[in-house]
Amino acid sequence: MNIGLFGGTFDPVHRGHVALARAAMEQCKLHRIYFVPPSLPPHKQRQPLSPFVHRFAMLALATAQEKAFVPSLLEAPEEGAAGLRRERQEKPNYTIDTVRRLKQSLKASDQLFLLIGMDAFADVAQWHQAEALFRECEFIVAGRPGYSLADVANALPESLRPRPEVTKPFHKQPATGDLVLPGATIHLLGDLHQPASATAIRAAVAAGKPLGRFVDAAVAEYIRKMGLYESSKAAGR
Ligand code: ATP
Numbered sequence: 001m002n003i004g005l006f007g008g009t010f011d012p013v014h015r016g017h018v019a020l021a022r023a024a025m026e027q028c029k030l031h032r033i034y035f036v037p038p039s040l041p042p043h044k045q046r047q048p049l050s051p052f053v054h055r056f057a058m059l060a061l062a063t064a065q066e067k068a069f070v071p072s073l074l075e076a077p078e079e080g081a082a083g084l085r086r087e088r089q090e091k092p093n094y095t096i097d098t099v100r101r102l103k104q105s106l107k108a109s110d111q112l113f114l115l116i117g118m119d120a121f122a123d124v125a126q127w128h129q130a131e132a133l134f135r136e137c138e139f140i141v142a143g144r145p146g147y148s149l150a151d152v153a154n155a156l157p158e159s160l161r162p163r164p165e166v167t168k169p170f171h172k173q174p175a176t177g178d179l180v181l182p183g184a185t186i187h188l189l190g191d192l193h194q195p196a197s198a199t200a201i202r203a204a205v206a207a208g209k210p211l212g213r214f215v216d217a218a219v220a221e222y223i224r225k226m227g228l229y230e231s232s233k234a235a236g237r
Contacts, residue, residue: 004033016196042092205229
């Protein structure tokens with residue numbers, strides 16, 4: 001089976017995320033995609049994040065209609081002594097740890113793919129054990145406007161990055177197709193033309209604007225019911 005792992009803060013999940021997952025499923029023939037919200041993301045220190053439980057609930061709503069999309073508890077807060085989930089966690093959720101944990105439940109013949117947008121992929125060289133991550137799984141990268149194949153290649157950890165004379169012609173090439181290098185395989189989805197962003201959604205809620213073009217009705221209703229993003233106080237942070 002081809003399994004996708006899609007990490008993100010998902011605060012909230014939106015149509016851009018779903019479009020990325022659908023395009024990845026189609027292009028790489030994925031059988032299942034785990035959407036994995038972290039309790040403590042290492043790459044994004046925007047604070048305060050909405051509590052894990054809200055981000056997970058919105059993911060469950062947004063993925064409910066698609067059998068292959070699974071909201072995942074792989075990076076849920078750890079259990080405290082009283083059996084309660086602790087929200088204040090010290091150690092960030094590193095993707096390499098999650099990948100290794102997920103692999104323990106997969107067959108050796110299963111192939112794992114990491115789904116990611118180009119803006120997040122641009123920082124991948126700084127990730128914890130980045131080279132190991134490329135050994136453990138193939139990447140599926142969604143382009144964003146203005147990014148070329150050279151940006152993808154140059155974002156790789158140094159030991160995996162092709163030499164400048166190799167990547168020079170990449171500057172004029174859009175980020176589509178497959179990039180297969182020693183130690184890294186990257187499938188490129190091109191630009192999905194989905195301008196949604198969680199930042200824009202949080203701003204829209206704060207400004208009292210409708211959310212219909214960014215998120216499913218069920219997610220918009222959840223945001224409204226729980227008072228998320230209206231103000232830090234109303235969001236229960
Ligand atoms: P924020 O606005 O808070 O930075 P975000 O909208 O980028 O959030 P994340 O949860 O941080 O959402 O993103 C998870 C992953 O989805 C990242 O890899 C990101 O690049 C990708 N992504 C987010 N929005 C889009 C989009 N509109 N089209 C394609 N990929 C996207």
